[in-house]
Amino acid sequence: MKLKIYNTKSKNKEIFKPLDSNNIRMYVCGPTVYDRAHIGNARPVVVFDILYRLLKYLYGEKSVTYVRNITDVDDKIIAKSSAENKSVNEITSETIKWFIEDNNYLNVNKPTHQPKATHYISQMIAMIEVLILKKNAYVLEDGEVLFSVNTFKSYGSLSKQNLESMIVGNRVDIDRRKKNPLDFVLWKPTSKNNIGWDSPWGYGRPGWHIECSAMSKEILGDTFDIHGGGIDLIFPHHENETAQSICANNKNSLANYWMHNGFVNIEGQKMSKSLGNYLTVEDLRNKNIDGAVIRFVLLSTHYRQPLDWTNRKLTEAQNIINKWFNVINNRDLNINGIPTNKILEALCDDLNIPLVITEMHNLLKEEDYDGFANSFFFLGFNSNNSIKSNNSLDKQTINEMVNLLIVERQNARKNKDYRKSDLIRIKLEKAGVTINDHGNETTWSLKPNFNPSSLLTEN
Ligand SMILES: [Zn+2]
Numbered sequence: 001m002k003l004k005i006y007n008t009k010s011k012n013k014e015i016f017k018p019l020d021s022n023n024i025r026m027y028v029c030g031p032t033v034y035d036r037a038h039i040g041n042a043r044p045v046v047v048f049d050i051l052y053r054l055l056k057y058l059y060g061e062k063s064v065t066y067v068r069n070i071t072d073v074d075d076k077i078i079a080k081s082s083a084e085n086k087s088v089n090e091i092t093s094e095t096i097k098w099f100i101e102d103n104n105y106l107n108v109n110k111p112t113h114q115p116k117a118t119h120y121i122s123q124m125i126a127m128i129e130v131l132i133l134k135k136n137a138y139v140l141e142d143g144e145v146l147f148s149v150n151t152f153k154s155y156g157s158l159s160k161q162n163l164e165s166m167i168v169g170n171r172v173d174i175d176r177r178k179k180n181p182l183d184f185v186l187w188k189p190t191s192k193n194n195i196g197w198d199s200p201w202g203y204g205r206p207g208w209h210i211e212c213s214a215m216s217k218e219i220l221g222d223t224f225d226i227h228g229g230g231i232d233l234i235f236p237h238h239e240n241e242t243a244q245s246i247c248a249n250n251k252n253s254l255a256n257y258w259m260h261n262g263f264v265n266i267e268g269q270k271m272s273k274s275l276g277n278y279l280t281v282e283d284l285r286n287k288n289i290d291g292a293v294i295r296f297v298l299l300s301t302h303y304r305q306p307l308d309w310t311n312r313k314l315t316e317a318q319n320i321i322n323k324w325f326n327v328i329n330n331r332d333l334n335i336n337g338i339p340t341n342k343i344l345e346a347l348c349d350d351l352n353i354p355l356v357i358t359e360m361h362n363l364l365k366e367e368d369y370d371g372f373a374n375s376f377f378f379l380g381f382n383s384n385n386s387i388k389s390n391n392s393l394d395k396q397t398i399n400e401m402v403n404l405l406i407v408e409r410q411n412a413r414k415n416k417d418y419r420k421s422d423l424i425r426i427k428l429e430k431a432g433v434t435i436n437d438h439g440n441e442t443t444w445s446l447k448p449n450f451n452p453s454s455l456l457t458e459n
Helices: 039-059 075-083 088-105 117-133 163-169 208-220 231-249 281-286 291-300 311-329 341-348 353-365 369-378 385-389 395-414 418-431 452-456
Strands: 004-007 012-015 024-028 064-068 137-139 145-147 184-189 204-206 224-230 255-261 264-266 307-309 433-438 441-446
Touching: 004 255, 024 039, 024 208, 039 064, 039 224, 039 255, 039 264, 039 281, 039 291, 039 341, 064 208, 075 088, 088 281, 117 137, 117 145, 117 184, 117 204, 117 208, 117 231, 145 231, 184 208, 184 231, 204 208, 208 224, 208 231, 224 231, 231 255, 281 291, 291 307, 291 311, 291 353, 307 311, 311 353, 311 369, 341 353, 353 369, 395 418, 395 441, 418 433
Parallel strands: 024 064, 024 224, 224 255, 264 307
Antiparallel strands: 004 012, 137 145, 145 184, 184 204, 433 441
């Protein structure tokens, strides 16, 4: 089956041709960690999770490298750290923890790499040095380093703008020290009291754009397959990433396919703190809205269209997910994790998830429950949110607890203590853990109705 992707770069739906089908490489810009993720932040996380699952299915689990970075040094983080009188590290660690919890709640697969920007400072400095050497960047008196957009002919080609319209349209501040008002920061000097690093241009910190260029180069190479993010990142962030990387790496392209998801509005209005309609994943979790329901709403509008988050959609999604959970929980199903052909076809057509959802309804009408269930699991609607409602148990703890019981059961079987092994099996099943024995090996998975408290009871 051929995967087609809408490429922002060409403004066309194209057949996906990987650079190396044994090594598919995708980079998605991750969060700047200073605050709770709102549902606008959650959308790309969930959309690219579906693409990640699809790529793994099409090319093999081990053939896909997915990088989603964490920006842990930024003006907003520094502002928050001084406002709350906490260290930058305290702010970022706490926010990263929230982000992981939210993603687990939404049943998002962990990317292959989640690099933190602060771990790649030397690579950023090295890249800036190359840009200066090649005269694509210049150093100001105070140690600030700027990228010179005039030196990169294709500047504006990703966002399809020319230099003039970019300056006017984006109300770029006129800074007399800049050769072009669009020149952007690669390195920013700062006082020794602030978080920073020594560099050839003095103490300072990197600009946001160079972070992604340096991390993607280090982990994925000079050119890779897919670069994703929200539509708001096309300009200036992705335009700047491309410019720096192409100039520094001497390549024609940073990523061959650029994918962008649309905005999220709330009840037809732009989401903003000042309007009081700011909605975080945590707000929804606190209302006990299942992760699968949030996931459903985020996916039900085509990823390139603006998504209007409404209470009506949330209620509808709740009804559908309840119905789906019922099908999964009350039937004996053959689970192999392979979605139906029609579902795959819809996914391969530039992630047409609205069509996927129509197909899910059709599968139920046709009473193809196995096909339905396999697609359901493939799409990640099998959230285990009962786990998260019990604050004392995180996912890792659950994994460890289940694994311990599995090993205990294997030992009991080895010792021919079948009474004990049966008791453990019953306990796991009661908790909602499905176990499969393959000779001496046992694999397990959690059902949507998984209830960890049953694991805590005595045999
Ligand atoms: Zn980025």
